[in-house]
Amino acid sequence: MMKLQPDAMATKNIHIAVVEDDLRLCNDLVEFLNLRNFSAQGFNSAAKLYQGLLDTDFDLFLLDITLPDESGIEVMTWMRTRSEAGIIIITALTDNDTQLTCLNAGADAYLTKNATLEIIEATCHGVLRRIKPSLELIRIAEPIRLSELKSQAWLLHKTTWHLETPNGYQLSVNQTEMIFLETLFQFTSTPVSRANLLVRIGKPDTLSNLRNLDNCISRLRKKILHLSALEIPIRTNYGVGYLFAGNSSIIDHQ
Incomplete structure (x- = not known):
């Protein structure tokens, strides 16, 4: 028994990189995003992300600031010279100065780690709508909900x-x-x-x-x-x- 939901975003071909050194948080996000019909991969360091960029052209990055080998802000600054992909910062840092630094450096959105998975998903959709205005909206079949x-x-x-x-x-x-x-x-x-x-x-x-x-x-x-x-x-x-x-x-x- 299936239901057609109109105007659902076709996300299956949207590639998302989750860059987070806490493996449990990283795995949670990757699992959730894949369940929500994105194509997500996790990386626990800047070096592994750079290696992953050789194989995949990501549309969106969920980026932690405190990575073990390089600051997430440095990663974002480097990417902004090479890519127009969306960047969402997800960090435990809540101070205004860090938030302003990230947004001024090119982040599309700034979330703290107490954000729910639903808020993270909604933010992904919001950033994608801005950076990919031509992204096709289609009618897709979704499982009936409880x-x-x-x-x-x-x-x-x-x-x-x-x-x-x-x-x-x-x-x-x-x-x-x-x-x-x-x-x-x-x-x-x-x-x-x-x-x-x-x-x-x-x-x-x-x-x-x-x-x-x-x-x-x-x-x-x-x-x-x-x-x-x-x-x-x-x-x-x-x-x-x-x-x-x-x-x-x-x-x-x-």
Whole structure:
């Protein structure tokens, strides 16, 4: 079941570079932007970004200031002599002097790291509309949203190990997916940290396990979308973890 949404921006061919040395923040942004139909890549240093520029012509940069090898302001100044791509600064620095310096150096927008992912996405669209005024607006198919099924819940059946979607589809889940969903359902609308999720799953808090967790969640989202045409309301809480933003229930009997 699909819905046509008019005037949705065709973002699939928009390439975004996320330049952020905090791997969790970088991965959150890259995952979110890819889910929102952009083509995003992450870089944790200026040197890796410069290497990436040899392969990809980016339309937009999300740029941190405090990179390990070079200031983000220096990176932006260098890019402004070579590219007309959009640049959005995302930084923990909130003082007016830094903001003015970045905007005067060529930043299209300046956000702090307490900005929500939705604000970051909206800012990306706003900058793209300014720098690409001829960007075609088309009608694209989008999955139906949970808001259209407000009276129905996502049901997690513990005895049979499957997830039932609000529109009646059933998806078998593995042990990791079961623990992950059960935890989010228990703390609906409350962010659950990745560290807490790894404890529940029984794995140490290592970079490798964090990446495996994020990949597992990404695959789960895709499986549900492919089966039911529903986007499960698992929200990435920027730099923290995940939360479930929908109506849910855990069924522990047949």
